[in-house]
Amino acid sequence: MLRIQVVSLLRNWWSIYSESWWSIFPFFPVKEANVDILKMNQRVQDVVQEIINGVDYLMKKNKVTVxxxxxxxxxxxxxxxxxxxxxxxxxxxxxxxxTGSKPASLPNIEIDKKRIISSTEALALRDIPKHLMVVGGGVIGVEIGSVFARLGSKVSIVTRSAL
Structure with a gap:
């Protein structure tokens, strides 16, 4: 589900971007696009719940035992x-x-869910960070970094090898 959450965040950003882009036309009266990250996160959770409900429905409809x-x-x-x-x-x-996915951690570094967070906590942040450092150049980390960069965060990606 994590990939779905990230894609939903990207789509939320695109809606904001599209709205602010149209403001260059004088007949489209958008002055500034503001982000309510709490509402954005709620929309992500709503999308995930819709998908979970849809999968449950399909399993029952097709007589799949879970x-x-x-x-x-x-x-x-x-x-x-x-x-x-x-x-x-x-x-x-x-x-x-x-089996789904579980965020990996690094040796000797505790994910305290406040300052050092996993992708799970990143998808539920209550504020847009000024600077976000993503450790690892995998798809989820890069997409989360991309979302926050588009929302105004400075994003640094640290990886062992070239992207």
Whole structure:
């Protein structure tokens, strides 16, 4: 879902940019585009919830069984799923691994969720930072940096290799 959240932020920025761009025409009375980051973040969360609801609907409509828990692949056709209440074993011909993502951290650096944040916290910031340093040149980090640069932040990207 993180990629969807970032794309939603980019689309929010594009709406702001488009509105301010049109202000060069005297018949379009936009003086200045202001950003309400709290409303912007709420819109992102609304988009994510719509997608979650849509996926749930499609799963039910297409009679797809969703198992939640900790999965262990026992062999090429067997998965054991340890849920909160019970453990189930499933036999199947095909296995799709869709585990989601989790932000990585660096050795000896604690993500305190205040000054040092992950992409998860970046998508819920309450203020636009003056300077944002992104460690890592992956897609999510660069896109988040891009959003905040467009919103007026100075953005620095630090990576081990050339982008």
């Amino acid at each position: 198992y939640e828990g900790h999965g262990i692949i026992k062999d090429k056709n067997t998965i054991e799923i340890k849920g909160e209440d019970k453990t189930e074993t499933i036999e199947t011909d095909k296995i799709i691994i869709a």
